[in-house]
Amino acid sequence: MRLLRRLPLVLAAVAAWLPAAGTASADPAGAASVAPTAVVSADFPDPDVLQVGSTFYAYSTSSWAGRVPVASAPSATGPWTVRGDALPAKPSWAGNGGFWAPDVSRRADGRYLMYFTGPSTATGRMCIGAAVSSSPLGPFQPLGSAPLVCNASEGGDIDPSSFVDADGRRYLIYKNDGNAVGRPTILWLQQVQADGVTFVGGRSELIRNDRPEEAGVIEAPVLVKRPSQYVLFYAGGSYGGSGYFTSYATSRSLTGPYAKAYRPLMTTATLDGAVQGPGGADVAGDRVFFHGWVGNARWMYTADLGWANDYPVVRGSRVRYEAERGSLHNAMVRTGAAGASQGAVAAKIDYSDSWVDITVFAPVTGDYTAHVAYAAGYGDAQHLVTVNGSAQFVLSYPNRGWDNWTQVRADVRLVAGWNTLRFQHHVRWAELDYIEVA
Structure with a gap:
């Protein structure tokens, strides 16, 4: 039984992936889906990206390059160059250990504000601090003699992120x-004054760890305001392996x-490995930046980001579209064993004039792979x-039996925005369950 979405069906990536089981005759101009690009091929985890003019800056969790490594590039896709340590001076309240998940933003006064996570000597927990600089490259100077947020009773506090709303409130x-x-584990929202370090009122809970796939962990929040809604990106699961997701x-x-x-937006499976x-994602303009494991290091990747009715879609990460939710013409819709009340699970294209239209979203114009x-x-x-x-091709379905759901792939050329794929009867009979577009 394929469950219907609580959020709009066409807008979230599938959490589980079934291997392709065949090939298709497809548009000869088509090509395989475009995977995310590794732009820092070295340890650069939890990237935060800031654009200043035509230059991009990125900051990461502590690594070989320093306490808070900083890199720069002339464009989002690079070439990226690691410049050194943006926070060379350790704050007085911090002990030895790594500094995690920095966030850098520009204040109204023109100075750059860095939030970071560091080890508190007083509490023995990781806590949030702040630093400022006149340059995005640093050096950033720590502010105050104590952490900005440090609640030992709740496990400490990590993964700070700045957000400025449309009304200018920070x-x-x-x-x-x-x-x-x-x-x-809870993600909190706290209003601050224009300086970014003076609190206004109390904090508000946004979400907490309440799903099995999260394995008790949610983190790395990033908030984006879209015309119709707020979108809160976050990571889930254990960061130390392939089960981490965005x-x-x-x-x-x-x-x-x-x-x-x-369903999650990006997993190891939706990115086809x-x-x-x-995880550790950040959004800058029309791109998403995140890290992934390569050996014992977490490299920085980037991918195209699009918005389908103000829901995020990442190019290269599979998005599922259920066939029975498409536009049907003379196509029998088969229901689950418990009857129609549980929802349709497949569209069977039985007649010579029957077809199913499935509308899919592409972040940018280009070549994509549809897994059917x-x-x-x-x-x-x-x-x-x-x-x-306009463009047409014949898609072949090898006989695997009616109770054996299988996938074939087709390479298609899509335009930015919404696209319509029509599946029309051609030879014999096949039931469509869903397609995944990467």
Whole structure:
């Protein structure tokens, strides 16, 4: 039984991936899907990216390059050059150890504000500090003799992120590290004054760790304001392996309530293994930046980011579209064993004039791969596939039996925005369950 979405179906990446089981005759101009690009091929985890004029700057968790490594590039895709340590002076309240997940933004006074996570000697927990600089390259000078946020009873506090709303109000978003002490892990929103370090009022809970796939961990918050809603990106699972993922939650209001996406935005599986454990994401313009494991290091990657009705879509990460939710013409819709009340699970294209239209979203114009889940039991079947009313090709479905859902792939050329794929009867019979576009 394929479950229907709580959020709009066409807008979230699938959490589980089935290997392709065949090939298709497709548009000869088509090519394989474009995977995310590694732009820093060295340890550069939890990247935060800032654009100043025509130059891009990135900051990472402590590594070989320093306490808070900084890199720069003339464009989002590079070439990126690691410049050194943006925070060479350790704050007085911090002990020895790594500094995690920095965030740099430009204040109204023109100075650059860095949030960072460091080890507090007083509490023995990781806490949030702040530093300022006149240059995005630093050096950043720590502010104050104590952390900005440091609640030992809730496990400490990590992963700070800045956000400025449309009305100019500034906020700090962060995580209490509850999973470190067996307590709930919550992402918090705290208003601050223009200096970024003076709190205004109390904090608001946005989301907490409440799903099995999160393995008790949510972190790395980044908030984006879209015309119709707020989108809160976050990471889930254990950062130390391929199970780490990036997801999101949405709300019409800044303070919530936020509804988590039905499926994560990026996982190792949705990226077809091109990135292991995609997480620690940041958004800069029309691109998303994140890290993934390569050996014992976490490289920085980037990919195109698009917005389908103000929901994020990442190029190279599979997005699922259910066939029975498309536009049907003379196509029988088959329901689950418990009847129609549980929802349709497949569209069977039975007649010579029957077809199914499935509308899919592309972040940018280019070549994509459609992975089509089907069942065929009376011999090999074929559909005539039309892309946006013009380009056509024949898609073949090897006979695997009606109870054996299988995938074939088709390379298609899509335009930026919404596209319509029509699957029309051609030879014998096949049922469509869903397609995944990467």
